[in-house]
Amino acid sequence: MIEARAGTGKTTTLAMLAAREPGVVLGLCFSDGARIRFEDKLRDEAPGRKVTVLTVEGLARSLLNRLIQGSYFDKPSRLASAEQLRPHVVEAANAVWNKYEQRGYTDFDFDFEYRTPRIEQMLQLLSTLKATLASLSFDDEDFDDYGVEELAERFNVDREAIEICREFERRRQPQQGFYVWQSPADMVTDLVAILRRNPHALDALPQADLCLVDEWHDVNAAEFELLRLFRRDARLVVVGDRHQVINAERGADPQFSAEAFDLAWPRTERLPLSQSRRCGVSIAKLLKQVLPACRFESHADTYSELRRVQYAPDQGAAAVADRAAALAADGVKLSDVAVILREADQTVDIENLLLDRAVPYVCDGVESYLLRPEILMLRALLHIASGDYDTLKGDKESCERMVDSLLVYLSVSAASTDWETGHEIYGSGSWLEMARNDVVAQPSALDNLFTSVLCADKEGDSPTTLRWKQRFRQVVTLLKERAAEASAPELLALASQALDLPAATRTAFVSHSRADSALRTIRAFIAFAERGGLRSAAEFLQDLKQRQDRTRAEVNYLRERRQLVLTTVQAAKGREWAQVLLPCLEQGQFPRGGDMAEERRYFYVAASRAITGLTLFEPDEQHAARRSSLLN
Numbered sequence: 001m002i003e004a005r006a007g008t009g010k011t012t013t014l015a016m017l018a019a020r021e022p023g024v025v026l027g028l029c030f031s032d033g034a035r036i037r038f039e040d041k042l043r044d045e046a047p048g049r050k051v052t053v054l055t056v057e058g059l060a061r062s063l064l065n066r067l068i069q070g071s072y073f074d075k076p077s078r079l080a081s082a083e084q085l086r087p088h089v090v091e092a093a094n095a096v097w098n099k100y101e102q103r104g105y106t107d108f109d110f111d112f113e114y115r116t117p118r119i120e121q122m123l124q125l126l127s128t129l130k131a132t133l134a135s136l137s138f139d140d141e142d143f144d145d146y147g148v149e150e151l152a153e154r155f156n157v158d159r160e161a162i163e164i165c166r167e168f169e170r171r172r173q174p175q176q177g178f179y180v181w182q183s184p185a186d187m188v189t190d191l192v193a194i195l196r197r198n199p200h201a202l203d204a205l206p207q208a209d210l211c212l213v214d215e216w217h218d219v220n221a222a223e224f225e226l227l228r229l230f231r232r233d234a235r236l237v238v239v240g241d242r243h244q245v246i247n248a249e250r251g252a253d254p255q256f257s258a259e260a261f262d263l264a265w266p267r268t269e270r271l272p273l274s275q276s277r278r279c280g281v282s283i284a285k286l287l288k289q290v291l292p293a294c295r296f297e298s299h300a301d302t303y304s305e306l307r308r309v310q311y312a313p314d315q316g317a318a319a320v321a322d323r324a325a326a327l328a329a330d331g332v333k334l335s336d337v338a339v340i341l342r343e344a345d346q347t348v349d350i351e352n353l354l355l356d357r358a359v360p361y362v363c364d365g366v367e368s369y370l371l372r373p374e375i376l377m378l379r380a381l382l383h384i385a386s387g388d389y390d391t392l393k394g395d396k397e398s399c400e401r402m403v404d405s406l407l408v409y410l411s412v413s414a415a416s417t418d419w420e421t422g423h424e425i426y427g428s429g430s431w432l433e434m435a436r437n438d439v440v441a442q443p444s445a446l447d448n449l450f451t452s453v454l455c456a457d458k459e460g461d462s463p464t465t466l467r468w469k470q471r472f473r474q475v476v477t478l479l480k481e482r483a484a485e486a487s488a489p490e491l492l493a494l495a496s497q498a499l500d501l502p503a504a505t506r507t508a509f510v511s512h513s514r515a516d517s518a519l520r521t522i523r524a525f526i527a528f529a530e531r532g533g534l535r536s537a538a539e540f541l542q543d544l545k546q547r548q549d550r551t552r553a554e555v556n557y558l559r560e561r562r563q564l565v566l567t568t569v570q571a572a573k574g575r576e577w578a579q580v581l582l583p584c585l586e587q588g589q590f591p592r593g594g595d596m597a598e599e600r601r602y603f604y605v606a607a608s609r610a611i612t613g614l615t616l617f618e619p620d621e622q623h624a625a626r627r628s629s630l631l632n
Helices: 010-020 032-045 056-069 082-103 116-131 134-139 145-155 159-172 184-197 199-204 221-231 259-264 281-290 316-329 344-356 373-386 396-409 431-441 445-454 463-482 488-499 501-508 512-531 537-558 596-607 621-626
Strands: 002-004 025-029 052-055 210-213 235-240 271-273 305-311 337-341 361-363 564-568 577-582 610-619
Touching: 002 010, 010 025, 010 032, 010 210, 010 235, 025 032, 025 056, 032 052, 052 056, 056 184, 056 199, 056 221, 082 116, 082 159, 116 134, 116 145, 116 159, 116 184, 116 221, 116 396, 134 145, 134 159, 134 184, 145 159, 184 199, 184 221, 210 221, 221 259, 281 305, 281 596, 281 610, 305 316, 316 337, 316 344, 316 577, 316 610, 337 344, 344 361, 344 512, 344 537, 344 564, 373 396, 373 445, 373 463, 373 488, 373 501, 373 512, 373 537, 396 431, 396 445, 396 501, 431 445, 445 463, 463 488, 488 501, 488 512, 488 537, 501 512, 577 596, 610 621
Parallel strands: 002 235, 002 271, 025 052, 025 210, 210 235, 305 610, 337 564, 337 577, 361 564, 577 610
Antiparallel strands: none
16 A cells, blocks of 8 residues: 555556556556546556556446356346436335325425436435445345434435435345346445355456556445455555545545555555655645644645635635735736635635626536525525516526426426416426426516426325425415515525525435535525625626626636636545635634544645645634634
8 A cells, every 4th residue: 555645646656566567457546537647647657558447436347247248147227327217216215205105294305206406316325325335234134224224324314315225226136136227336336245145256357467546545335345355366556645535425434544454455565655746845734733643745846835814704705805816916827726615605705706806717516606406496586576587588507407496495296287288388308398498488487387386286295295385385475575675685584584494405405414505505695695785686686697697708718728716625636726725714614514534634635736825714813713623
């Protein structure tokens, strides 16, 4: 194990090892981006050397095909897209719903038929369960309600979500070892299960002389177990940085670089690679302060400026915009500047300040707050309440996403008769496609869609769904009555209170952390509306439209060449910029969660992206108690 640090040349080191190996070399990594970088380094360091480079998922797919050819199991259907998996998720949800219906009802929303975000969230949860090998517990005869509760608590989701996942897996694998279908998320876990049940199947698999694994810190339990089984007599060299383990959603865990590694391979030799050619001594000292166990050294030829900026309450975004403008005035290209945030919900104020000051930016790996479902739902309510749809005319993307955002927050029956036959229809396909097309062609149809379809009581609606629809109808009626005299921020505050947005948002999103992020975005959005004064809904919607148009124009015209990068720690992983700005270093923002070891790793990843300069933003002296506990 080569224990490397950020910017120390991890991938280059593996490529140099490949150049020296006379036997068969297999290169592995955990994402397509990492695979491409690995191949590039191999061309530089080992020109002409034939090395197969695969993601671990790609390796699993190849090995499964070998086992199918060897008749170790029957070939299942290969389903790759969410659209192909959708009906299976719906069937599993309906089966669990029927069980609960016999007992009464549940507050969990089971309507997945046309709610793409819910399908995506459930598939993400399934992927997490499989990546951690937790899904294999569904095969145990002893797995019962206690096991469901245990997994729900472990992954911070509703227990009903775990039950849907279990039902999904039972339908996918009706009997042990027989798979009806496989998706990319199934490959590694299924192969592990097959090799555990039939160790002799390893004899049918190819053997490498040298196995090189890049970005080891991204490995999850399923991939770790597969490599433990697959390696056999090959020399195994892995390179990674345990302090960069932040991919918890895919099951990454520092233990796979520590005690679990030593247990799997007792004769492991650990080699340090700690001298960074990216970060200067000031950043190196900072990282060692945050992570005392981190052996991080800067190369003698590197220099980085470390700057700490203090801000008064509600002035954090202004401080970031000021710093970005100052860097641009000093001749730094904006494309060499990245604002790295702990979570996506922190972009609201920063985006608005950058727009107000005409600083071009691009959201990279994170969606602009203007297009997030929780905000589009509120924008849709303002349109419906005010009866003003001018800003939606000709805006196909916003219209379609606005329809989808309402589906995130409302349960809808799948019946095609839900879309009134007397309503003018544009296009063809499902009723949802028709609804989108109709709103695009005539934005005022949003009102009819909301009233006649989404909020209409349907046969088969659960008591919970009926209550939700009734509440939404009452809220919209109230908003329409107040729209003529109330300002946009007053209408938003009224909608938030009357709908009980925290409860609605927790119902809309399967993941508790995603629901928390959505609520933070909503609060920041309403605060932004309040700071704009007592503008009417029409005036506020016009302002949002202008902001959205400006972000689109900048992306299309500048093509990301002269734009500041707005991203998150998760999306910034594996990348670097000359100047990095880290905002929101205060309690409850960064650190965000209760696991301080993980928060320190998040900070390490963010700070180590910087080359020539790192700027930290924290509350001023008068509010020092609010400063991040990550720094002293």
